[in-house]
Amino acid sequence: MPRLSEFYGIAIYMYFADHNPPHFHAIYAEHEALVRIDDGSMIRGSLPRTAARLVEQWRTLHLDELAANWTLAQEPAALSGIDPLQ
Numbered sequence: 001m002p003r004l005s006e007f008y009g010i011a012i013y014m015y016f017a018d019h020n021p022p023h024f025h026a027i028y029a030e031h032e033a034l035v036r037i038d039d040g041s042m043i044r045g046s047l048p049r050t051a052a053r054l055v056e057q058w059r060t061l062h063l064d065e066l067a068a069n070w071t072l073a074q075e076p077a078a079l080s081g082i083d084p085l086q
Contacts, residue, residue, distance in 0.1 A: 001025070004069060007058065007084035010051055014069055016076035024066060026055045035059065037066045058085040 004024065005012040013025040022037045026047060033045035033052070040056050047055060059066065062082050069079045 002073075002079045003081075004066075004079060005058070005062075005082040005084050007086075008051075008054055010047075010054060012055075012058070012082070014073050014079060016073050018073065022067065022070040026051070037063065037070060054085055061085070 001013045001015050003011055003013050010026055010028045013027065015025070021043070023034045023043055024037065026033050026035050028047050028051040031045065031047050031051065033047045033055075034043040035041070035055060036043060037059070040059050042052075046052075065080065065082045069082070072079050
């Protein structure tokens with residue numbers, strides 16, 4: 001599972017050939033959530049409120065890059081890293 005980004009102790013991953021809908025995995029300490037790329041809803045799991053807000057800010061800034069990586073992951077092909085939240 002390639003790591004796409006990491007910021008404030010939150011790691012963002014994407015599996016190769018993962019199931020729909022397009023999503024990424026956000027991991028913070030012992031918490032993990034599967035987050036939809038298109039609308040930011042959590043498919044499964046949860047994050048603490050502050051971590052969830054940071055992930056949502058990051059997601060909205062990088063929608064195009066996340067969508068492009070999802071397409072690459074379905075091939076599968078090498079994924080591109082995404083800048084962390086500053």
